[in-house]
Amino acid sequence: MDVVSGRTTNRALRRQNRATLLSALFLDGPLSRQDLTARYGLSQAAVSNVVADLMDDGLVVEAGALESDGGRPRILLRVSPGYASVIGVDVGETRVRVELFDLAMTPLAKADYPLEDLDPRLVVRHVRAGIESVAGENVLGVGVGVSGLVEQGDQAVVHAQTLGWDAVPLERMLREGTDLPLHLDNGAKTWAQAEHWFGAGRGARHAAFALVGSGVGAAIVADGQSYRGASSSAGEWGHTTLVYGGRACRCGARGCLEAYVGAESIIARALEAGVRVEGPDEETQVASVLADPAASGVLEETAAYLGAGVANLINLFNPERVVIGGWAGIALGPLLPRVREAAAAQAMRRPFTQASIELCALGTDAVALGAATLPVARLLAAGGVRE
Amino acid sequence: MDVVSGRTTNRALRRQNRATLLSALFLDGPLSRQDLTARYGLSQAAVSNVVADLMDDGLVVEAGALESDGGRPRILLRVSPGYASVIGVDVGETRVRVELFDLAMTPLAKADYPLEDLDPRLVVRHVRAGIESVAGENVLGVGVGVSGLVEQGDQAVVHAQTLGWDAVPLERMLREGTDLPLHLDNGAKTWAQAEHWFGAGRGARHAAFALVGSGVGAAIVADGQSYRGASSSAGEWGHTTLVYGGRACRCGARGCLEAYVGAESIIARALEAGVRVEGPDEETQVASVLADPAASGVLEETAAYLGAGVANLINLFNPERVVIGGWAGIALGPLLPRVREAAAAQAMRRPFTQASIELCALGTDAVALGAATLPVARLLAAGGVRE
DNA sequence: ACGACTTAATTCAAGGCGTTATTAAAGTGT
DNA sequence: ACACTTTAATAACGCCTTGAATTAAGTCGT
Secondary structure, eight states: OOOOTTOSSHHHHHHHHHHHHHHHHHHHOSEEHHHHHHHHOOOHHHHHHHHHHHHHTTSEEEEEEOOOSSSOOOEEEEEOTTSOEEEEEEEOSSEEEEEEEETTOOEEEEEEEEOSOOOHHHHHHHHHHHHHHHOOSOEEEEEEEESSEEEOSSSOEEEETTTTEEEEOHHHHHHTTOOSOEEEEEHHHHHHHHHHHHSTTTTOSSEEEEEESSSEEEEEEETTEEOOOTTSOOOOGGGSBSBTTOSBOTTSOBSBTHHHHSHHHHHHHHHHTTOOOOOSSHHHHHHHHHHOGGGHHHHHHHHHHHHHHHHHHHHHHOOSEEEEESHHHHHTGGGHHHHHHHHHHHSOHHHHHTOEEEEOSSOTTHHHHHHHHHHHHHHHHTTTOOO | OOOOTTOSSHHHHHHHHHHHHHHHHHHHOSEEHHHHHHHHOOOHHHHHHHHHHHHHTTSEEEEEEOOOSSSOOOEEEEEOTTSOEEEEEEEOSSEEEEEEEETTOOEEEEEEEEOSOOOHHHHHHHHHHHHHHHOOSOEEEEEEEESSEEEOSSSOEEEEGGGTEEEEOHHHHHHTTOOSOEEEEEHHHHHHHHHHHHSTTTTOSSEEEEEESSSEEEEEEETTEEOOOTTSOOOOGGGSBSBTTOSBOTTSOBSBTHHHHSHHHHHHHHHHTTOOOOOSSHHHHHHHHHHOGGGHHHHHHHHHHHHHHHHHHHHHHOOSEEEEESHHHHHTGGGHHHHHHHHHHHSOHHHHHTOEEEEOSSOTTHHHHHHHHHHHHHHHHTTTOOO
16 A cells, blocks of 8 residues: 655644645645635634745745725735746757746746757756756756656666667766756656646646657646656557557557657658658658648548547546647647547547547647746645755 | 645544554554554654554454564554455346455355346345345445446446446445445456455556456556546556457447457457357357467467557556456466567567566456455545544 | 724634653563 | 563653634725
8 A cells, every 4th residue: 555655743744734735826826815725624724824834935925915895805825936946958859958937937048959969968068058057046956858768766767769868877967067956757748747737738637648749658647646657657658559560660569659640650651642741850841741732631540540549548547638739749730620530439438528639738848848847846745845 | 736635634644644554454464563663654652552543443453473582572463354344246247246255355255146137226136135145243335346337426327338237326226225335346446456455466556457358448556546537437448449440349449459359359250260169158168269279370369469458558557567367368378478478569668678467366256355345445544434 | 084894814722643752561591 | 580672652742733712904884
């Protein structure tokens, strides 16, 4: 069963309550003390005390008041945007982006570094340079989203076929350059975190976030928490078998979903169908396919495959919402009705009717934002106690 | 974020600690007070107090002592088997089984009712008769595992195509006949619960339980807890698409996993391959296929499809263990090495190497046992406080 | 402008809980 | 027997939430 860590001592109770209220204020604030009392069943006195605590620590500030209707007006509270700043890093296949946010997640500064070469040491140099360039006074921590499998452990290690990385000890390498608290995670998961907190996933307790780009992956939110599995490599949706014995996938297996709906596959299948494909890079090539009426058959097919893949997510995870993102996913947006139809055909009726299938809300650049939420999530979970 | 319910008041702390220690004693007992201190970081005094509490309530009893090596010997503690009994019910497609257990989950009594007819009212009559026939003095509650989709809500409702049930309000129907606390769940999930606590899943925090019989389904344990999804219909593995556009499935879609590895499909594909199939029911028919050397091709294929399905589970859920069960799954046991090979070919390397693929340990009759653990799980989670 | 009324936030005594330190209990070995 | 070791129970202390009472900050009618 569960080892409930840290919930034993009496003082931990306060930390738990601090965490609960602080999280509510961060995610749904501003809220009044009364709102908090009602939401969590704590007594008014407890809410007052905990809030006073949080205000003493500078974590929470007042944010105006509600109109009264015959009594003392409720004072609104929110997390102080200036309490600290956080840095989010997006390590993609073509560039490193480093971005600074305040605690309201407003972007304050940004630095981009194109990657000609995928040597991890170069990436680390860029990340360090970026942190130095954007960091201000009071940085809470740095979150890094990497496009690859991030194995959490004592020190996170990255396995990324697409980057040519095999067991790169990225966390150790980054720690040598900075004393800031560091959090690494898979880029799809950080993107999903951003969509979950601020985008199309807001409010959903169970959601699946499907990322369709050059690669295809998914991130699952179960009971409000990112689903990680035993070694945090859950969500390898792109390499699930959809067409047994089908097209070869770059992972070495056959019939993977990615071999049908990934950008590479869209282009390849368009070419096979005799569609002219133009452009210097994948993104423009996919755009040219989407714009070509002759490609409608290929696109219909793509939507059908994607729908079947989404149906599998629905059948297995029973989410209340499926959010489709990634640059190719966004590009396929006009085909969403077809995707829904295909998913309806392949999914079980019950779970299907309880799930909505939507496009993401934050665009393709949310990986850094999501990464920046990692240190924030830690702060919230700790009730605002640093270190 | 999370609404942490009931963790607010000071008294809840004691309940939490009672739950932690009681669960440890139930699942891994007998244990000494010292073991508990070490495992959960509670002080010796707190453990002593909580244990004294639990003993006062009759939930925990002493169970011998360890040899001393120079000091006062540690006294072993365990959950009192006689504190209460629990009833587990297995509502299958061919029979209703009702079984009584003590708190050590030792079977005490059993009643079987063959089903000629799947009218829910008949099933309810059988369940009631079974409860009356086996129930003793102090029954903690009744758990019911139903072969169908159990939608949890105010009152659980069952949707089961195979039984011809559409939105049957089974919980309400059963409550009319008894005052005992009632818990309904999907049979695959209760089976998985049994395997998780007492069978091949022991000790795994992340596991996938694959049930292969006439139908095919999965139950997921994530972080020690049954993964339910938004409306507790997660794990519909049998109807995920494995062969896009492939064989028609009885669910109406095409290419479902069940259409390749379910018992019906094994028989159908054997017939198509010209294999003679004999026997009055599916189980003997599948057995005859397995015994026939001419069917080796069909069986190889089945193992390969099953392996691909298992690979999908591994890719998506990243379990540390995959447990294969169900009567057809057990019958396919000799093919396990082929299943592992096929899974290796289709799964991502990392998550695959971290997952073991094993046969279940409890046989096909564990659904009732798992159902009986439902009231026990509730008792443990409540720290032994009834109602 | 003033007082009655309403609602929000704070204060304070009371009761519960876990922790550390201390004491009692129950063994082993010389 | 006596010293030593280890486990279990008890006591003093500080922290936490609760609930009632009190104070603060508005609205509304006259």
